[in-house]
Amino acid sequence: MHMQWKRTFALIFSGQIFSILTSAMVQFSVIWHLTEATGSASVLMIAGLAGFLPQAVLGPFIGVWLDRWNRKLTMMIADTVIAVSSLVLGLFYLWGEPSLWVVYAVLLIRSAASAFHAPSFQAAIPLIAPEEQLTRVAGWHQLVFSASGILGPALGIAVYSATSLGTVLLLDVLGALIANVMLLMVRIDQPKPEVVETPSFGKEFVLGWKTFLSAKPIVIITIAMAVFSVAFMPLSMLFPLMTLSHFGRGGYSASLIEAVFGAGMILGGGLLSVLASKWRDSTYMSISLFVIGVTCVLCGLIGSSAFAAFVGLSFFMGAAAPLFNGPYMAMIQKSYDPEKLGRVLSFVTSIGLLSSPIGLALAGPVVDRFGVQIWFFWAGIIVVLIGVFLFLKFNKSGQEQQSLE
Template structure:
């Protein structure tokens, strides 16, 4: 049994690493293309809206369908839609220069497909791995994701510079197809559906929402995560801009920052895999937010000549990220029945993603008026305060004991 679930994850991750790698190449290449050709924070924020808003709006409803549908098939269909959208935009870039609105539309479609893929993968984990291995598997997932994000920006800028953005997008098609091939080789058992009188979207939606609210520690951390997302998520769009506008560096320097951030995530994911269950999940999350906040504050005050210092701070941010994401996801997976997990995950994802457009709407005008470093500095202050709050709350009340920590 235990050997079998490990073999299953090896097959899944061997395909997903290529899909995530090519997606990272596409994500960085598109952001850099928009940064280089427009130099506008407003354009980057609109691109961010296109990338986040579909997942935020669809998420709460997707969970109901996800708990009805075959999760393996859902992942495969979502990857196929992402591949097709990359094929269309890639072909467009090879033959012409599409308008910004075409790029936004494709980002919107890719985001909508991702809103099905990400929670279906996370909801499938309890159907494969033993409960005591959830945090370890989360560490593996962070490791795969991080490794792809180290190589993705560097490979993306290399292919982009040598050929075109269109070629980068076509490579993403190949990555998605390989991920689907690996999924064909594994078997994922579906959870038994709840006994209801007749299929009712409203009833299933309500049951999922009530299930989410029933675990107060998860609700508390989800609210904290939403505030964190308002201030931190815009930075994903602003890393290339600060490299270009503040440090006066080009595409390869921007890809270097993405790479060192990814290297930090590899280290953080590896540490999480090794140290899993040594501490409470909330302890890892508090440390993560404290480290990210500290690094953001310093990034907001370094001089334009201190590019190397900014690279080190980016590494720290990357290393801290898995220490929040992995334990948070493991906490959720431990707390809810598999038959309701898809809905809970979609609620959680949507709450974070609904917060992200708020951050993007705030960040655009602030960056345009006061500069990109201002956002780094104050986001760091807020994130650090959230980390301190979580630490004091869970270590003073012991509420996390409800989750078996």
């Protein structure tokens, strides 16, 4: 039994890394194409809104049904929809340059499918791994994302430069196919419904909300995460613009930044896997936010000739990210029963994603008027303050430990 769950995750992750890798190639290539073609922060922010908003709107409703659906099948269907959308946009680019509205529409569809895939995957993890291994598995998950974060931009810009954006998008279809084949080879048991009769949508929605509110430390951290998302999430769209507009460099330099960020995430994910359970989950999260905030502030202060410093800061920012994401997800998985976890994860994901469009809407005009560095600097200040707040809150009250006992 001990080895069985590890073999299951090996199969799942070996498939997902292809899907995540090709998606990372697509994500970077689309952002760089829009950056190079328009040079507009507002265009990038609209693209970001198209990528975030459907997940935020659909998330709470998906959670109601997710706890009753087959989670493996849900992941496979979502991956297929993402692949088809990549195929459609890829054909558009192979035939010519589509309008921005076509790009936004395809990003909306991909986002809607991701709204089903991400929570179903996270909700399936406690059905496979023992509870005491959830933080360690979260570290593995971060490693998969981090490896893709290194290779994806480099491969994406190489294929984009040698061929076209359409070719990059078509490779995403292959990645989704491999992921689905691997999922077909594993078994994921569906949890038994909490009640025999089928309750109404409204009752299940309210039940999911009440379940989420029952773990007070999760509520506090989720609110902090929402504020963090407003400040930090626009940076995911602004890194290429920083490379282009502030440092005057091209696509390969932009992919280098993404690669070192991903390398840092691999280091952070590895440390999390090794040091899991040494400290409280909330302590890891506080350290993560403090390091991310400080590096953002420094990015907002460096001169246009200090690209090497920007590379180093991106590495440490990436290394700090898994120390928040992994423990946060593990803390949620420990705090709720598996039959209710899908709804809770959808609520949590939606709160973060509903916050992100606020930041994206604000960042576009601010960056177009005052420059990209101003957002890095003030985002960093806000993130540092959030990290200090969480550290003081949980070290004084011990709420996190009480919620998990």
